[in-house]
Amino acid sequence: MRYRLQEMQRHTVRREKSMTKKIIFFMMAALLLAGGCGTNEPDNILLEEPAQEFLDRAPDLPEEDQEQSEGQESRTIYVQVSGSVAEPGVYELAEGSRIFQAVELAGGVLEDADPGRINQAEVVQDGQMIYIPAYGEEGPSPGGVQQEDGRINLNTATEAELMTLPGIGASRAGSILGFREANGGFSQVEDLMKVEGIKDGVFSKIKDSVKVD
Template identity: 35%
Template sequence: MDRRIVVDVAGKVRRPGIHRLPAGARVADALRAAGGVRPGTDTRTLNRARLLSDGEQVVVGGAAPAGAGAGSAPSDPGGAPGAAAGPVSLNAATAEQLDALPGVGPVLAQHILDYREQNGGFRSVDQLRDVHGIGARRFAELQPLVQP
């Protein structure tokens, strides 16, 4: 069965909108599907290699709406106080960003990074249950705070 995901590519691309991509597609694939980035758009904050998840939004050349799974760099922890940060991407987060999650310290952050490396990333948040050191209680606490 050919599994597909649906992503919303917004911002400074030639054909913004909903695009259907094969499962396992990356931000670079979404940009191609949207006809490419408009000339002069700064894409240095985009992680083009990041795996996409079904239903996510990739915002190019602008700020993502609060709570959106954006294709831009993760929120800057030194940003404005009270700024809404979206879910942390398990596939793009650094050890420091994972460590900042409740109940995750440096050791568990490293376990998450190791799992990501050994398994080619996270296709769903449920895979977090397979990470050494994450039990039912910790998973329930982290589930609303992360995305693949």
């Protein structure tokens, strides 16, 4: 009887040990799983929150800077500088340049120049004629170009002045001069359409830059 009782006690102890091991195993497995899930959530927060915070704090790029960052190249324009300057002629500038920059390219003004009569901060236009008057000089500038509007007079312009117009090279400028001489001048700007080599496309580019006096 005592022997059976001892056997039963040993069997019970073995079962308790086995159950204890199983409980410990499941507890450790649960801890590992919980620990893994716990690590994933903070990782997601650490990755997402700073990125969103950075985007929220990033300053908006001004539209002007965005346009410049797109790498747009400035267009080249040509202007005629004449009058009381050191080196009159046709000069190439970047679009958006000012009159004083064109005058600098022409070697600056002479001693008898009266640059105060023009707005040197004005933005120049393609094909514009810039005339620097001398002290005491009156009336419109030579070459038939009024200082205030910058348009070229077809009846008095030189070949060099005509070549400052967009789409007008030496050949077309010569044709304009030939037509003017043969017909006693231009009666209206639209007469340019009668000149050989000047069609709708070219005329539409230069019609606002010329005049007839």
